[in-house]
Amino acid sequence: MRTPLTGPVLPSANSAAVHRPASVARITGGFWARRRRTNAEVSIREGPERLEEAGNLANLRAAADAGTTRAFSGDFQFQDSDVYKWLEAACWQLADTPESGLADEVARIVRLVAAAQMEDGYLQTYYQLGDGEPWTELGWGHELYCAGHLMQAAVAHHRATGSRELLDVAGRFADHIETVFGPGKQVDGVCGHPEVETALIELYRTTDDKRYLELARYFLERRGHGVLASGADRGHDRDPGPEYWRDHTPIREAQEVTGHAVRQLYLLAGAADLATETGDVRLRQALERLWTDAVSTKTYLTGGMGSWHDWESFGDAYELPSDRAYTETCAAIASVHFSWRMALLTGEARYSDLIERTLYNGFLGGVGLDGRTWLYVNPLQRHAHPHERPGDQTSQRTPWFRCACCPPNAMRLLVGLPHYFASADDSGLHLHQYATGEYAGDGLAVRVTTEYPWHGTVTVTVDDAPAGERTLSLRLPAWCAHFRLAVNGEPGQEQPKRGWLRITRTFQPGDTVRLELALPVRLTHPHPYVDAVRGCVAVERGPLVYCLEEADNAGGLDGVVLDSSTAPTVRERPDLLGGVTTIVASGRRLAPDETGWWPYLPDTANARLADGSVELTAVPYYAWANRGDGAMRVWIPERR
């Protein structure tokens, strides 16, 4: 068994990927185990209730009932995809914890999906119950998007249970799509929302049916020629233009990421799968270029992507406002999907650097500590008394959304998380992320124990090793300036190469590798091109971005300035927010100016204001907004 049964991304044996997924990857303790337990016991377990309340399951029941007169429930064409994402999450959970009691629910809902499928393989309850015509509203219809999530759920179901029941449903739908779409066929076009591309390639990897790979290739190469430019479907009188759909240039010619962030990133994930399976070097180079554009000019400190509430889009280069950050939870998930495929394809560590940052911050902030409330948008600042913008996505934790894409997406990422933590190549095993657990690849099997991210010590114990030399590769995080390495208690002399610490030797069971990552508090400055947070610092420690919340800082955040000449201190607070390490910094609070009516004046404005010393307490960003609606800020005005 080279690869784990439970991974969502399993490149073919003859793919161009430099890495392959680990054959074992299990998280058994520590930070992520706690969050994944809540995910299993609360989020996934309660998912069917949410899907029942929102009408998603009723849509499937109605579609399965030939005599139904029931209208479609929900506001969006893609309601079915919430069910598929929950199914995918539940299947991975079933593989991880077969005793979880989810088997019956999964079986029930798989049967429901199968029953709802039409004779010809088509399945989308919005069109089955409504008056629209299938395949006529490619911009907003989301039929291929839903199909893609169905395929991913089916792949998960098959890998987790061995059953072909859902895989056959997905295959029939894929076969139907293959008869409809293509040059000279009924429809020559693409879906407004990418997703089917990566799903088709995973279906190909699971079934070995090359038609699915070719269909994915068709969708990926057809896009970028303005096929979606009109976007004038029923009920959508506003045409967002070809950039929104990422349909204005072919991916391989694109110079920058643009448009709807989740669409852009899902598309890139699919293109990465294609480059992986085909070895297309020019496509890989385009993806490297686009990844660098996204990360170096359009990504927040938290790893969040998408600067505009308008059209949920990427913004201009370096346009990264804290308060108006959209940074949808699904975009963080999509970013992890894309980066992990690039990590496997290239073997380069920087992709996992971004994944780490995104997981601990931009993604995890979207998941309430209770497992029952969610954020759709993940801004880096909330004003003290914000006026409501009618129609805006809220930045308050919410049990479920009218457009509920994020919660089940977060569930499937959390349960699939170990898959993204380790990989193998012909040299040995790579650990990309540090979590207590078991990992194996290329014959090398290890146990990891660590209290990361609160403490920097990672102990790797070899459980099994083949004869001869192997390499254990440990990612040295890009944020880490100082580390110590010990192998069986002896200092290791290895130095990082392109982000990897490579320990090569003939390993024996019981060998230990101990990596100590120094975790000083870091005061981080933005690139000077970022207008929105000039003159500010952010507090970071290890992979965690911190923020100030009103709940910890009496008097609120108005006028607060951090004194960066005084070193902050660290305080462990097991009582707070599920157990966190807080950071306490010295600062000042500038008093409001009550004397004048004009807020722009000569000399330094700071000098006009009386101020007083204040102690600033920062908490990990991921834990924000779990204590009401107070002010929050990641970037803090700096006084040197």
Add this chain to the structure above:
Amino acid sequence: MRTPLTGPVLPSANSAAVHRPASVARITGGFWARRRRTNAEVSIREGPERLEEAGNLANLRAAADAGTTRAFSGDFQFQDSDVYKWLEAACWQLADTPESGLADEVARIVRLVAAAQMEDGYLQTYYQLGDGEPWTELGWGHELYCAGHLMQAAVAHHRATGSRELLDVAGRFADHIETVFGPGKQVDGVCGHPEVETALIELYRTTDDKRYLELARYFLERRGHGVLASGADRGHDRDPGPEYWRDHTPIREAQEVTGHAVRQLYLLAGAADLATETGDVRLRQALERLWTDAVSTKTYLTGGMGSWHDWESFGDAYELPSDRAYTETCAAIASVHFSWRMALLTGEARYSDLIERTLYNGFLGGVGLDGRTWLYVNPLQRHAHPHERPGDQTSQRTPWFRCACCPPNAMRLLVGLPHYFASADDSGLHLHQYATGEYAGDGLAVRVTTEYPWHGTVTVTVDDAPAGERTLSLRLPAWCAHFRLAVNGEPGQEQPKRGWLRITRTFQPGDTVRLELALPVRLTHPHPYVDAVRGCVAVERGPLVYCLEEADNAGGLDGVVLDSSTAPTVRERPDLLGGVTTIVASGRRLAPDETGWWPYLPDTANARLADGSVELTAVPYYAWANRGDGAMRVWIPERR
């Protein structure tokens, strides 16, 4: 004749206003004369063509034709108001330059309006030609809003020509409204868009019919009780909520400005008229509080108001992003309307300080140098290569808008401008703004010559003076730190009191008062609560805010930093942008960082970047966007 014939705001003789409008106020040369000439000869003259092209006049013709089958032209209920605003502008122009050749056009369009009016006095072509019911869609219907603009046009027509033709039309409509609206009448409610309040009070001032004052009072006091909260009119499925309509609290209880900026400011102008006519001290105090809230926490350096594209609204306190500034041209106009009424009511100079700033910057930026192109939104920054946001208001100069509220609004303000430049009280004459021209009040008649705002010398020559002591009051602009005063060549010892330099003596014809305002370049800092422009400076000189435009700064604005330790220099450029004084500052350009992929790093980010010296050329903000679509910024990152 105590007051000029041509002013739009003429408080009653027994009002509570501390000041009254000047009896003569004419601009005859200099900066504003040139812009007003373009306004007369291009903007106003070509207005009827624009109104014909956009269908506004066709709507009136159709409404006048009992047998019409023609549908309403245009996308908005308030199309008629564009005609009324143009009529108002043309009437003031007629009064200013009777030889302008506008009389026939004015007469023709007045006849058209009169013919379109219904038997009962109702007049709104949207409902006359469409299938909606009058007075059933108060949120979005804009019927009272249009009525208000009709009344203002009628007042202008009457004051400019002496004719009652349009005044009678407006009076019939007002009488009809008075029968429909009120407690226990057909409708007990208010219009979604304030405007009729100030118009009714001006109609009262013109006709002396107290019913109009009472009707205005009813609309002003009825608002704030949630009467518009649902907002669920036909074609508007999104309810913007009561804050948008400024309908969540009564004005006299409000603690802050909120919601749609133009609606908020027109409402406050109407309330200021009411406080002026009734002497209601509590209402005046509420208006002073709201003015201070708006100006000290929600106003841009340019005087622009409205931080949100969403719902064209005021934002949160100190939420003033440069690139996303909405700062609608109409909001700047509305701000002038409100502040001028407060200036007359209270006699305080700060209102005219804001008017000056707004006129020279936030307002004038909306008017193309050619008089033919306009800006709807007036941001303080444009990115180098902005992605289009579909559905967004453009920041490119445009000949006319689908929603064309701004162009005719700008026309009427420009032609009425002298009215806002001088006032009188029982002590004498007050000059609020400095422009070459003739001004008189309280028997004191003066001529002003000045090359303001390019040069700081203002020479006031007395043409006529009554017997006995009088006071000539000159506003010392809030931005001015140094000045010299001379009376008949002798240094004056007067010191400013609350913004006024008061020269009291028995004036003789031929007396001269010479005020020299020092005009150094000022580097201005923002209030430290303004997150968006922390660490930046703005360049100002006199009343003018400056900006960097790509057109003057080869290599663009990316990475540009201003060195504030070197004094900028001034260059007169008669060849540039109609003749401007430019400001040249020393700066650096930070080279883009091509080495890394992560834009957030320890230490100062600036230090990571190679840089080179650069000369920065700033032009007046009002002249921006007249040379294509390059980058622009008002706030410039500072290096001390």
